[in-house]
Amino acid sequence: MKKSRDIEVLIVEDDLRIAEIQKRFIEKIEGFQTVGIAVNYEEAKTYIELLQPDLLLLDVYFPDMNGLDLLKETKQQVKQMDVIMITATKEIHKVQEAISIGVFDYMIKPVVFERFKQSLVRYQEYHLKLVELHDENLHVTQQQVDKLLRKEVSGSGAANDKSYLPKGIDPLTLDKVLIVLGKVDCGLTAEVVAKEIGVSRTTARRYLEHLMSEEKIAADLAYGTVGRPERVYRCLTP
Structure with missing residues (x-):
């Protein structure tokens, strides 16, 4: 089985201090690399088109855009990109909108490293399982679909119960x-x-x-x- 490459992450965050913290967090987690930091809409669009990252870490509010609008655009890309929202936005309708569009996770600032790591490790398992299924050109089973839908591949705890939550x-x-x-x-x-x-x-x-x-x-x-x-x-x- 071929060795998997690092998961490429694009940080979309207009506060450079927070972006740097996220970059340092990523450096502490094996299997990930930051490919860029975008601070506005134009940079985000350019980096997405040129770099085609696997994962976006995305805020909601920017001076020149709404992150949820960018989230909608990413879901229409030729290459499917996953998104983890990292934002101070707590309004329930914004959270619901992000979930309905298809975010992998939603973290509320300020984010501690352990919560950040938990999210990325869970994404890593999900991403690697998708790559494996694609490489093997498998027809998935119902159980595999159920696990992918709830972003669960392995591990333990209430999130990994056999029954669908x-x-x-x-x-x-x-x-x-x-x-x-x-x-x-x-x-x-x-x-x-x-x-x-x-x-x-x-x-x-x-x-x-x-x-x-x-x-x-x-x-x-x-x-x-x-x-x-x-x-x-x-x-x-x-």
């Missing part, structure tokens, strides 16, 4: 719920879990009920002195 269930949040529950033996209510991971009670309950359906946690009824009994969720003993 339903809409509205994020693997990182799922991990947080499991970590919180794993810290106590007596179990926690949905309200306590919600406070611990910073989501609404309704959201926490949705994740807890999903884990119940996967038989990864159990629930008991706790009777207080007043009011209705509450469900208390706990991790199952391995």
Whole structure:
């Protein structure tokens, strides 16, 4: 099997200090190389056409463009390029738009190295699997399609469960719920879990009920002195 080349990354970021940080992050991760830094629309278009990178690290707001518009353009390129958004933009409609267009990941600034590395390593596995399938000219199986759709190839954790995660269930949040529950033996209510991971009670309950359906946690009824009994969720003993 031939040795794979480094994944070529183009950074599209108008703040050169942040771009340099991203470049240094990339240098710490084996199998990647930065092929350029673009600070505006014209540079981004030129570099994309000339360099044909595998991956773009893309911000949303620029003085002369909206990164989401550039994202749409990249999806129409002859060579398919993947995009990881790295931005301070937190508006839910912008996040939804980026996801609907087809970003590989969406990171909110400031990004710490561990989160950055996690994203690129996951992309590396995804990219190498695609290259392998292309080289072997295989007809993919349903299982391979399912894994590619959820950007998962190998590894462990909630993101790599055998069952496909339903809409509205994020693997990182799922991990947080499991970590919180794993810290106590007596179990926690949905309200306590919600406070611990910073989501609404309704959201926490949705994740807890999903884990119940996967038989990864159990629930008991706790009777207080007043009011209705509450469900208390706990991790199952391995």
